[in-house]
Amino acid sequence: MAFASIHVPNFPVQAVVRAEPGLGNRAVALVDGTPPIWNVVAANEVALLAGIELGMSKSQATPFRAVEIRKRSRVQEKSAHAALLDLGASFSPRLEDTASDTIILDISGLTSLFGSDENISAQLVQRASALGLFVHVAVSSNLEVSLHAARGFSGITVIPPGEEAKSLGQLSVRTLLPSAEILETLERWGVRDCAALAALPVLQLSERLGQEGVRLHELARGACLRSLVLAQPGVCFEEEMALDFAIAELEPLAFLLGRLLDQLCARLEARALTACAIRTHFDLEDSFEKDFQLLSESSPPKLAPKTYEKVLRLPVPTRNSKMLLKLLRLQLQEDPPHAAVLKIILSAEPARPRAAQGGLFLPSSPDPEKLELTIGRLAKLVGPTNVGSPELIDTHGPGDFRMARFAPVSDESTIPSKNRSAVAHGSRETPRAAFRVFRPEIQANVELQQNYPTRIYFRGMRGNIIAASGPWRTSGNWWREDPWQQDEWDVEVRFDSVSGQSQKISSPRTQNGIYRIYYDSLRAAWFARGRYD
Amino acid sequence: MAVNLATLRSHVELALVGRVTAPFSYRDRHAVETVSTGIAEIDSLAGGLPRGALTEIFGSACSGRTTLLLSALAARTAQAEACALIDGCDAFDPHSAVAAGVELKQLLWVRCRNIEQTLRATDLLLQGGGFGFIALDLGDMRADLLRHVPLESWFRFRRAVEDTPTVLLVLEPESNAKTCASLVLRMEAEPARWSTTLETHAPDFFRYPPSWLSEGFGIRAELLRSRMQPIATNSFQKPFASAGRSELIETNVLRSYLSVTRMESAPK
Numbered sequence: 001m002a003f004a005s006i007h008v009p010n011f012p013v014q015a016v017v018r019a020e021p022g023l024g025n026r027a028v029a030l031v032d033g034t035p036p037i038w039n040v041v042a043a044n045e046v047a048l049l050a051g052i053e054l055g056m057s058k059s060q061a062t063p064f065r066a067v068e069i070r071k072r073s074r075v076q077e078k079s080a081h082a083a084l085l086d087l088g089a090s091f092s093p094r095l096e097d098t099a100s101d102t103i104i105l106d107i108s109g110l111t112s113l114f115g116s117d118e119n120i121s122a123q124l125v126q127r128a129s130a131l132g133l134f135v136h137v138a139v140s141s142n143l144e145v146s147l148h149a150a151r152g153f154s155g156i157t158v159i160p161p162g163e164e165a166k167s168l169g170q171l172s173v174r175t176l177l178p179s180a181e182i183l184e185t186l187e188r189w190g191v192r193d194c195a196a197l198a199a200l201p202v203l204q205l206s207e208r209l210g211q212e213g214v215r216l217h218e219l220a221r222g223a224c225l226r227s228l229v230l231a232q233p234g235v236c237f238e239e240e241m242a243l244d245f246a247i248a249e250l251e252p253l254a255f256l257l258g259r260l261l262d263q264l265c266a267r268l269e270a271r272a273l274t275a276c277a278i279r280t281h282f283d284l285e286d287s288f289e290k291d292f293q294l295l296s297e298s299s300p301p302k303l304a305p306k307t308y309e310k311v312l313r314l315p316v317p318t319r320n321s322k323m324l325l326k327l328l329r330l331q332l333q334e335d336p337p338h339a340a341v342l343k344i345i346l347s348a349e350p351a352r353p354r355a356a357q358g359g360l361f362l363p364s365s366p367d368p369e370k371l372e373l374t375i376g377r378l379a380k381l382v383g384p385t386n387v388g389s390p391e392l393i394d395t396h397g398p399g400d401f402r403m404a405r406f407a408p409v410s411d412e413s414t415i416p417s418k419n420r421s422a423v424a425h426g427s428r429e430t431p432r433a434a435f436r437v438f439r440p441e442i443q444a445n446v447e448l449q450q451n452y453p454t455r456i457y458f459r460g461m462r463g464n465i466i467a468a469s470g471p472w473r474t475s476g477n478w479w480r481e482d483p484w485q486q487d488e489w490d491v492e493v494r495f496d497s498v499s500g501q502s503q504k505i506s507s508p509r510t511q512n513g514i515y516r517i518y519y520d521s522l523r524a525a526w527f528a529r530g531r532y533d
Numbered sequence: 534m535a536v537n538l539a540t541l542r543s544h545v546e547l548a549l550v551g552r553v554t555a556p557f558s559y560r561d562r563h564a565v566e567t568v569s570t571g572i573a574e575i576d577s578l579a580g581g582l583p584r585g586a587l588t589e590i591f592g593s594a595c596s597g598r599t600t601l602l603l604s605a606l607a608a609r610t611a612q613a614e615a616c617a618l619i620d621g622c623d624a625f626d627p628h629s630a631v632a633a634g635v636e637l638k639q640l641l642w643v644r645c646r647n648i649e650q651t652l653r654a655t656d657l658l659l660q661g662g663g664f665g666f667i668a669l670d671l672g673d674m675r676a677d678l679l680r681h682v683p684l685e686s687w688f689r690f691r692r693a694v695e696d697t698p699t700v701l702l703v704l705e706p707e708s709n710a711k712t713c714a715s716l717v718l719r720m721e722a723e724p725a726r727w728s729t730t731l732e733t734h735a736p737d738f739f740r741y742p743p744s745w746l747s748e749g750f751g752i753r754a755e756l757l758r759s760r761m762q763p764i765a766t767n768s769f770q771k772p773f774a775s776a777g778r779s780e781l782i783e784t785n786v787l788r789s790y791l792s793v794t795r796m797e798s799a800p801k
Contacts, residue, residue: 364698365615366663374661378643378654386644390627390637401627406641408615431572433749434599435629436673467727469745490747492725513595514725514747530626532750533599533672 002117003143003228004091004105005150006124007136008084011101012042015080016070018132019241019259023068031058032072041072075240083131083267085233090127090270091120097231104147106228107139121156131266140164145222148175164222169195176219182209194220237275238347239263246285246340250332253341258325260346265321268348274317276351278324280331282308283343308337315407316368317351323369330376334384365410375406396476398486398518398529399437435516437530444517446526456493456517458528463495463512471519485521488529490514565715565761568700571604571634575718575754582700583715583761587691591705592720597752598672598704599624600633601720605702606666607634614665617641617658621651622673648678652686659693665700672704679709687713708757717758723751 008014012030017023027047031038038058047067061069081100088095091114094106107120114120121137128135138149138157145164149157152171159167171194173186185208191197197220205213218224239260247253261278268274284306312331318324354368366374378387388403444458453465470489477483492514514532519525542557549556567581582588582605590598602618607630609616616639618625623644627637643658645651648671655669671679687710694701703710708717726748 364663364665366661370661371663374657375641377657381653381657382643382645382650388642389640390625390630390642392627392631392637399626399628403642408613408639408641410613430749431600431604432629432633433597434603434633435626436599436624437626439623467725467729467745467747469727469747492727492747513722514750530624531595533595533597 002107002139002141003146004107004117004120004124004137004139005098005143005146006084006088006103006105006128007138007147007150008080008101008128008133009136009154010042010044011080012072012077013044014133015077016073017044018080018083018263019073019076020070021132021259023070027052027064027067029061029064029067029069030072031061031069038071043067071244073242075242079239079263080133082234082236082238083133083263083270084128085231086267086270087124087128087131087133089233090272091124094228095231095233096228097233098147102147102150103231104143104228117158118156121158125156127270131270132263140167140222142222142224143226143228144219144224148219151175165195165198165220168220168222169193169198173197173216173220176216178216179212182212182216185209235350236347237264237267237273237350238345240346241344243342243344246342248340250329250336253332253344254325254329256344257328257346258321260344261321261324261328264346264348265319265324268319268350271350272353273350274319274353275324275348276314276317277349278312278314278328279345279347279349280308280310280312280328281345281347282337282341284308284337284339285342286339306339308341310335315372315405316354318354318369320369323373326373327376330380334380365408371406396474397484398474398488433514433532435530436533438528441527441529444526444528446517446519453489453491453517456491456515456526456528461495463493465491466494467492483522486518487521488516488518490516490532566698567761569605569608570601571608572601575601578754579716579718579756579759580761582702584698584700585695586715586761587687587694587701587703587710587713588716588718589703589705589708589710589714590718590720591708593706593722594673595750596720596722597750597754598720599629599670600752601718601754602668602670602702602704603630603633603635605700606630606640606668607636609666609700610636610639612665613639615639615641615663616666616668617643617664618668618670619643619645619651619654619658621645621648621669621671624670624673648674648682652682655690656693659690659699659701662697662699665698666702667694667699668702668704670704672706674706676706679705679707682709684711684713687711714758715760717756719755719757721753721755723753725750 013028016030017028025046027044027050029040029043029047029052032041033039040052040054040056040058040061043052043054047064050064050067052061052064052067058069061067077100084101084103085095085097088103088105092105092107092110096104098104107117110120111117114123117139121139124137125135136150136154136157138146138153138159140146140149140159141161142164145159145168148168148171149159152168152175157167173191173194173196174183176194176197178186186192186197191200197217200217202214202217205217209216215224241256241260243256247256257280264275264278286306310331312324312327314327375387385403387406389406390401391404393400393402442458444456446453446457447455453468456463456465468489468491470491471487472489473485473487475483475485494512516529516531518527518529520527546556565583565586567583569576569581570579590601592598606616606618611634618640620642623646625642625644627642630640631637641658641664643654645654651669651671655667658664658667690701691710691713703714708714708719710717728746728748
């Protein structure tokens with residue numbers, strides 16, 4: 001058996017730095033407490049060198065100009081811990097969630113995949129770095145030894161079997177986390193490291209310190225045996241960020257969204273997963289609109305919701321954070337939150353990565369991710385209901401259709417065979433005359449002679465109907481509130497000639513040809529529906 | 534001198550080996566791959582629609598431009614190619630397209646309201662890439678508006694589509710793309726064909742008014758410009774006609790007479 005312990009030193013600071021990568025090389029101190037009393041609860045080494053001490057008040061820490069002071073964030077610590085679990089799960093399903101800053105992996109049998117224990121440790125450090133965490137890794141055949149070595153030694157530590165006691169000897173007894181009373185006793189005895197503790201006779205130690213003393217003695221010798229308490233890392237991919245000041249503009253909001261998406265995508269990548277949907281949740285500041293409405297006495301106050309939620313569904317699973325950010329931006333531009341944002345929660349619905357096999361003889365098709373971005377931009381330009389793939393509705397209503405999501409296929413065999421055979425190369429079939437629709441339909445004046453239309457007037461043009469086919473009577477929806485009843489005619493119109501300038505700028509909608517007109521019996525009016533072209 | 538030239542040439546070729554395949558061979562930019570329009574007469578006239586180039590179809594309303602567009606769309610979607618239609622006047626009829634054989638799932642339809650939206654949408658789709666066929670339908674727009682489209686827009690479209698497998702087809706009332714178009718076709722409508730009961734009921738015209746059925750109309754396509762040279766591919770190829778030649782195509786009307794009840798006018 002071999003165990004690898006991963007420890008995140010100075011975990012609260014690293015959790016904050018992970019959310020703000022710009023703080024990476026700077027002195028950072030975290031304050032916590034109940035306002036107005038704020039004390040420094042954590043600081044990185046640079047801040048400690050600069051003079052910051054744990055426990056000092058915020059007012060004492062503020063004069064240190066080089067030190068960035070941040071509030072401790074439980075939300076970011078939770079996200080960092082989830083990322084740590086994702087890191088462990090990307091290597092081994094057998095892992096223990098020891099503490100918020102420490103996990104232990106069973107790495108038995110991973111040699112064939114990742115190489116030696118040193119290689120495994122190096123890859124753990126590398127992947128942790130990709131997730132925004134700096135970690136210490138220790139590998140040992142004893143679980144407790146690996147745990148204490150990770151907490152006590154920086155970087156990578158590999159302890160060969162049989163050398164546990166020797167390796168732990170240099171560690172301070174504080175690493176074994178004794179109670180304060182025992183620690184004080186040990187310090188009074190002059191026992192400061194594990195080697196000194198391991199050298200004490202166990203019987204006399206038991207008489208003086210009890211069972212706790214015996215346990216510490218076993219830990220110091222590297223002889224404490226226990227089994228792994230297995231944990232099941234969840235599939236909840238969520239990143240949160242609580243803001244000190246509300247953000248009302250899109251640009252700074254997009255900047256923060258980009259950071260959170262980077263973290264989400266890195267976690268998904270660690271678990272070899274992708275996102276099929278991104279949920280956005282904002283906690284909003286009380287809106288001015290609400291205050292304004294409360295002031296007006298004439299109308300009852302309409303309380304604006306304090307949250308904003310959106311779901312971005314993706315046609316193909318992806319973990320490309322840049323593309324996801326562009327899509328989120330388009331979504332926010334289309335439907336922005338009605339007030340400034342105080343808290344951001346981004347969550348991803350995990351899915352298996354897309355497995356696509358290209359074919360040499362398949363026609364070219366747009367890259368799905370790029371296509372989604374293009375469609376998003378088009379939707380912003382012309383409106384979301386005006387972009388998509390048309391779909392006929394199973395109804396007799398004239399011209400009924402709906403817009404569906406555009407999802408082309410690359411495989412020719414999925415196209416109905418009748419279409420393929422009908423439009424074979426160099427088809428000799430007579431083509432169907434195409435129809436163009438007037439949207440909205442144009443009201444027309446029609447003169448009848450013996451119930452046949454003979455002259456038509458619409459869009460400022462008058463013409464003779466030289467042939468007409470109809471009426472084709474259709475009706476429907478009589479059981480609903482929007483019934484229709486129409487008599488359709490196909491008419492060939494020869495418009496009266498116009499002269500001069502008006503001919504040059506005349507609308508192409510009024511030119512000689514075959515038009516489809518109809519008489520709406522319910523509205524008692526004639527309309528032009530379109531023309532053959 | 535000739536020996537020196539040959540030596541110099543071989544020296545340059547050796548220096549560029551691995552970077553440039555054939556530095557001294559002429560690359561013919563006019564050799565393009567073409568695809569079928571779905572109408573045999575137009576294929577024989579123009580040789581099909583060129584990939585990586587701009588094709589302009591113009592003509593008055595009811596001249597058969599949309600019929601040609603739907604035929605080309607049907608041919609491309611049948612080959613499982615992703616197609617896009619930028620509809621400048623929101624005049625596309627999905628029912629008519631299905632009747633023409635267009636596979637709607639393969640078609641991205643962008644419904645625009647004005648010329649600015651239409652040109653911007655075209656830019657976005659061309660930049661996105663990957664489409665086998667992009668049609669820009671400006672057929673119902675006022676000619677004077679289209680004349681004000683800057684020439685650089687057409688150049689930009691031509692450059693964007695160059696060296697790609699995309700067919701870019703533009704429908705207009707007048708030709709505006711000028712030299713940016715590799716293929717220009719002018720469409721004209723021929724008189725419509727009607728079948729009538731006029732002759733059979735002629736003796737008693739007022740008692741039984743004549744019934745008429747539209748059978749379609751003819752389209753005349755004229756090739757105005759073609760700067761294509763065929764290349765040997767497995768795609769559609771036909772011998773090309775010279776500019777100025779025209780072809781007549783007959784069409785059927787869309788309406789399915791069997792599925793609708795015919796209402797005869799009641800005699801008075």
